Amino acid sequence: MAIRKIINYGHPYLRVKSQKVEKIDDEIRKLIEDMIETMIDAEGIGLAAPQVAQTISLLVINTDHIEEGAEPEAFINPVIYDDEGESSMEEGCLSIPDIREDVKRPETIKIKYTDIDGLEHDEQMSGMLARVMQHEVDHLNGVLFIDKISPMKRRLLSKKLKNIASGSN
Ligand code: NI
Numbered sequence: 581m582a583i584r585k586i587i588n589y590g591h592p593y594l595r596v597k598s599q600k601v602e603k604i605d606d607e608i609r610k611l612i613e614d615m616i617e618t619m620i621d622a623e624g625i626g627l628a629a630p631q632v633a634q635t636i637s638l639l640v641i642n643t644d645h646i647e648e649g650a651e652p653e654a655f656i657n658p659v660i661y662d663d664e665g666e667s668s669m670e671e672g673c674l675s676i677p678d679i680r681e682d683v684k685r686p687e688t689i690k691i692k693y694t695d696i697d698g699l700e701h702d703e704q705m706s707g708m709l710a711r712v713m714q715h716e717v718d719h720l721n722g723v724l725f726i727d728k729i730s731p732m733k734r735r736l737l738s739k740k741l742k743n744i745a746s747g748s749n
Contacts, residue, residue: 581617584632589676589724590745593630598637598720601656604698608638612654612696615640619652624674626712628719631675639716646708658693658717669711671725676744679737681729685714 587593601608611634619627619642629638637657643650665687672680688706691713695701705713715725726734726741734741 581613583621584614584618586618586622586627586631586674587633588744588747589673589726589741590747591633591675593633593635594675594719594724595722596630596635597722598628598630598635600637601694604656604694604696608656609696612638612640616642616652616654619674622674626716627674628716630719630722637720639720641709641712641716643709646712654696655713655716656694656696658691658713658720660689660691660714660717662690664688667711671711671715673715673725676724676726676741679726679740679744681726681733681737683715683725683728685711685728689714691717 611629615627615629615632618632619640624642626639626641629636638654639658640652640654642652644652663686666684667687668682668684670680671683687710688704689710690704692700692702718724726737
């Protein structure tokens with residue numbers, strides 16, 4: 581396993597729509613291992629492949645933060661196809677250091693994904709897991725949590741964001 585470099589806000593790969601994973605081969609399994617190690621090292625709850633400069637539809641979640649003792653999990657080609665309710669929660673992002681803001685999102689989601697063994701799943705998620713999943717799936721579509729805060733709040737953050745984008749945060 582190896583720790584990969586996490587790219588920051590301002591990097592063009594964070595704005596790209598990710599490609600579907602066609603085959604779960606050794607390269608993908610290695611990337612998943614590396615992403616899990618990178619996420620744990622950075623003390624993150626989730627990490628999407630574009631954040632380590634791989635624009636493919638893959639994310640990992642440190643479910644240990646959500647349910648004690650659970651193993652980190654990989655979600656391949658995840659698609660959220662339904663949602664319900666609304667909740668507000670403070671979010672941060674490993675690619676946008678030192679910024680945390682309240683974000684409104686659906687409370688419950690329905691999602692289809694493939695696991696590391698190639699098995700397909702169709703699940704309902706709510707609470708913290710649904711929250712982290714929506715943040716990470718956004719990354720696969722080139723969307724960041726700061727896109728979902730009010731324009732006024734974003735204006736207040738513009739200097740900080742500029743500093744992050746210029747690498748001087
Ligand atoms: Ni993020």
